Amino acid sequence: MTAVSLANVTKVFNQGRPDEVTALSGINLVIGAGRFVSLIGPSGCGKSTLLRLIADLIPASSGTVEVAGKPATKARLDQEYGIAFQQAGLFEWRTVQRNVELPLELRGASRAERKARAAEMLALVGLADFAGHYPAQLSGGMQQRVAIARALAVHPPLLLMDEPFGALDEMTRERLQSELLAICAKTGTSTVFVTHSISEAVFLSDQVVVMSPRPGRITATIDVDLPSRDDAARQSPAYFDAITAVRRSLRGSDAAPDTATARDADAARGAGAVAAPSSRTPGPVSDAATAP
Amino acid sequence: MRRVLSALAGLVALIALWEGYKAVGNPDGTVLLGVRVLPRADDLSMPHVSEMLSRLGRPELTGGRPVWQVVLSASLFTLGITTVGFLVGAVVGLLLAVAMQRFRIIERGLLPYVILSQTVPLVALAPLIAGWSGTIWPAWMTVAVIAAYLAFFPVAVGMLRGLQSPQAAGVELMRSYAAGWWRTLVKLRLPASLPYLFPALRLAGAAAVVGAVVGEISTGTRGGIGRLIIEYSREATSDPAKVYTAMLGAALLGLVVAALVTLLELPLMRHRRRVSVVTM
Numbered sequence: 181m182t183a184v185s186l187a188n189v190t191k192v193f194n195q196g197r198p199d200e201v202t203a204l205s206g207i208n209l210v211i212g213a214g215r216f217v218s219l220i221g222p223s224g225c226g227k228s229t230l231l232r233l234i235a236d237l238i239p240a241s242s243g244t245v246e247v248a249g250k251p252a253t254k255a256r257l258d259q260e261y262g263i264a265f266q267q268a269g270l271f272e273w274r275t276v277q278r279n280v281e282l283p284l285e286l287r288g289a290s291r292a293e294r295k296a297r298a299a300e301m302l303a304l305v306g307l308a309d310f311a312g313h314y315p316a317q318l319s320g321g322m323q324q325r326v327a328i329a330r331a332l333a334v335h336p337p338l339l340l341m342d343e344p345f346g347a348l349d350e351m352t353r354e355r356l357q358s359e360l361l362a363i364c365a366k367t368g369t370s371t372v373f374v375t376h377s378i379s380e381a382v383f384l385s386d387q388v389v390v391m392s393p394r395p396g397r398i399t400a401t402i403d404v405d406l407p408s409r410d411d412a413a414r415q416s417p418a419y420f421d422a423i424t425a426v427r428r429s430l431r432g433s434d435a436a437p438d439t440a441t442a443r444d445a446d447a448a449r450g451a452g453a454v455a456a457p458s459s460r461t462p463g464p465v466s467d468a469a470t471a472p
Numbered sequence: 473m474r475r476v477l478s479a480l481a482g483l484v485a486l487i488a489l490w491e492g493y494k495a496v497g498n499p500d501g502t503v504l505l506g507v508r509v510l511p512r513a514d515d516l517s518m519p520h521v522s523e524m525l526s527r528l529g530r531p532e533l534t535g536g537r538p539v540w541q542v543v544l545s546a547s548l549f550t551l552g553i554t555t556v557g558f559l560v561g562a563v564v565g566l567l568l569a570v571a572m573q574r575f576r577i578i579e580r581g582l583l584p585y586v587i588l589s590q591t592v593p594l595v596a597l598a599p600l601i602a603g604w605s606g607t608i609w610p611a612w613m614t615v616a617v618i619a620a621y622l623a624f625f626p627v628a629v630g631m632l633r634g635l636q637s638p639q640a641a642g643v644e645l646m647r648s649y650a651a652g653w654w655r656t657l658v659k660l661r662l663p664a665s666l667p668y669l670f671p672a673l674r675l676a677g678a679a680a681v682v683g684a685v686v687g688e689i690s691t692g693t694r695g696g697i698g699r700l701i702i703e704y705s706r707e708a709t710s711d712p713a714k715v716y717t718a719m720l721g722a723a724l725l726g727l728v729v730a731a732l733v734t735l736l737e738l739p740l741m742r743h744r745r746r747v748s749v750v751t752m
Contacts, residue, residue, distance in 0.1 A: 237644050257650045269641035273663045282659070286649045 182249070183338050183370035184211040184234055189243030191229055191396075202395040203229045207243070209389065209398060211372065213337070216364060218373045218381035218388045220426065226396025227374045231342050234372060235263055248337055259287065261338040262331030266346045268323035270315035270330075277302065277311035280330045287334060301329035304363055321352035328360065332367065339364070339371045345380065357384055361409045378430070382406075382422045383414060390429040400429035487521050494518050519713040524720065527713040539714065543700065543721040550684050550696040551725055553612050557619025558680040558729065562673060564620065565627025572628075573635040573661065574653065583632075590625050594618065594683070598690035611693045618691075619683035623676040630672025634665025670737045677729040685722055697721045 189207040194200050204226040211217050219227040232238045233245050236252035247255035255261065262283070270279045280298040289297070302308050305325040315323055324344055331339055345353040361384060364371055375381050381388045382404055390400040404422045406413045413419055497513030511517060528540040536542075568586065572579035601621075602614050638660050646656040688698030697718060704715040 232644075235644075235648055237647055256648060259648075259650060261648070263645065263648045265641045265644070267639070267641050269639065269645055271642070271660070271663065273666070283649050286651050286655060286659070 181213040182210050183213045183215065183247070184209070184372065185244075185246045186210075186230075186234070187244050189230075189233060189245060190241050191226070191233060191238070192241045195241065204233070205395040205397055207396075207398060209401075211370060211387075213370050214368055215386045216361075216371045216373065216384055218375055218385040219391060220375055220378065220381045220388055221391030221396075221430070222393055223376070224396075225391040225393040227376075227391050228342050229396065230391075231340055231372060231374050235261060235340050259283065259334050260336060261340050262334060262336040263340040264324075264327045264331045264342070264344045266343040268315070268320070268327040270323055270326055272315050274314075275311065276307065276313050276315065276318070276326050279315065279326055280333050282330060283334050297333055298329075301333050302326075304332070304366075305329045305359065321348055321356060324348060324356065325359070328356075328363070332363065332369070335367070337370060339369045341371065342374045343376070344373075346375070353380070358410070360384070378423055378426050379414075382419060382426060383409070388422070388426050390426060392430075392432070399432070402426055402429060490518065490521060494520070516709065516712050519716060523713045524716040527711075528717050528720075539717050543697070543717050546695065546697045546700045546718070547721040547725050549612075550681075550688065550698065550722075551728060553615045553688075553696065554619055554677075554680045554684040554725065554729060555732075556613075556616040557683060558623050558677055560616065561620035561623025561625075561676055561680060562627050565624040565672075565676070566631055568624070568628040569631035569635055570657070572632050579632070586625065586628055589621070594622070594686055595690055597621070598687055602691040611691065612695075614691055615684055615687035615693050615696070618687035619680040622679035622683035626672045626675035626679060627669070630668045630675070631665055634668030634672075635661045637668060638664045666740055670733065670741070673733045673736070674730060677733050678726060681722070681726045681729055697725060 186207050186209045189204060190202070191204040192200060192202050207230065219230060221227050229238070233240050234247060234252065236245070236247075236256040240252075245252040248258075248260045250258070250260070270276075271282065274282070277295075277298045280301050281294040284294045284297055299308065299311070302311055305328055307322060307325055307329070310318065310322065315326065318326065324347075328341075328344065331341075345356055348356065357380060360371075363369075371384075373381070373384060375384075383406075385404050388402045388404060389398055390402065391397065392399045402422065402425050404418075406418050406422075407416060494513050497510060499512060499514040501508045501512040502510035515523075528543070529538055531537060532539050532542050568582065572582060598618055601617055602611075604614060635657075642660055642664070643656065646660050651659065684696065685698035685701070687693070688696040689702055693699060700718040701715065701722065704711075704718045708715050
């Protein structure tokens, strides 16, 4: 069973005009059910565009996009996925509970069902006590958790996330990563996760899809096999190996850095991040962005 | 409580300014190089506040009703016209905004005319609309149309802004829920536009009062506060305090309309008032 399948997908913005941009070209990707897949790449590589194609928020210029075995449009109309963005995007005039209820409301669920489901979801993200609060009363991390609860409210088989933790501080981000993994394991949801943090991609994913810009394309898919997904995993050799592999793919084959040196640097960075999360951790990201 | 006190303080300051200028100002006004730069401060131009208030208690004409009763009933008459004009204007403005949000081409085609409509002098327009009355509708309705003509504008512009205010993420979210235009309007755009709607409604309320008062004057409609201002101002030389009683009525009318809009706002904007942020 495949959750998402893309075949020969291209996306061209402003086709036929002087400002034509080829955002994606020749994308082939199959994501198995229950898998956690990250899309990573520098800015402008089309990873968010790819996510929007899967979500059918924008149409593909050519190729086929299938979600849960149906064309993407059909899947969207059937609400086969839940989506969360970098900005929580909660409706400020609705309480937390009513925000989570929104997708159920649009599906025509009964009042009792909505209430029960919202309570279940809020318990899942640890915000059961905040059902009556308004979004403006919550911190950024809590708002993002509400957004995740909202995305999961209809029990979708697929969860699409566009840099959902990008605006959060490192401590909150790591806590939410663990929570997200626990939720996905519990619900069996397949996940496509857009990020530009190498460590985040590796820690969360079964598979990291590396993309490169102009035109956006997939340059490598790296399978990650961590023994566990907890704080110990963040210091395991498998974790650092995967980080090195992703970084090397991001830099492209022509860069070919000295493996040992790269790995030592990663180890130092990774350990630092666990012991004292700080502004140093975006390091790998900027490395990737400025890579030739 | 605090707001009531500060409002009272503002009123006291205004009276103090009036009476203060009266006390120190030149009764014939200050003239500089042949141009009067400060107004006359004599009793004819600036009657005492106490004189205005006591005028309210005395009869309008010898043996007639006291002025306060006349002003009050005229204000109520104009309040009725204002309310009708305000409601019609708000509904028209709302519909225009929704249409402009829905169809880009309507926005591009209509918005310039919406703005143009407010540059046409009301005084020129009023007699034109007045020509319609007498046949199918009463004269007061003409005045209400003029009030609506002024009131629709802030609502149309403010509401359009509000309907366009949701961020792309919100719109995409609704799309991901397979919600069409109508449900996106009801669940996202309308609630998101409320913070823009209420200031617009407040402006529309003020505009409707102005429209009703000016409309009454320029169409010669009897019974309202606008007409009363004109009538009383003709007596300004013999009875200067009288016209101020009518203006007091017009000011009161504006306050009542503003208060009505606030009453509408309170239950709908509840989420705006609780702002203490929980951090954990």
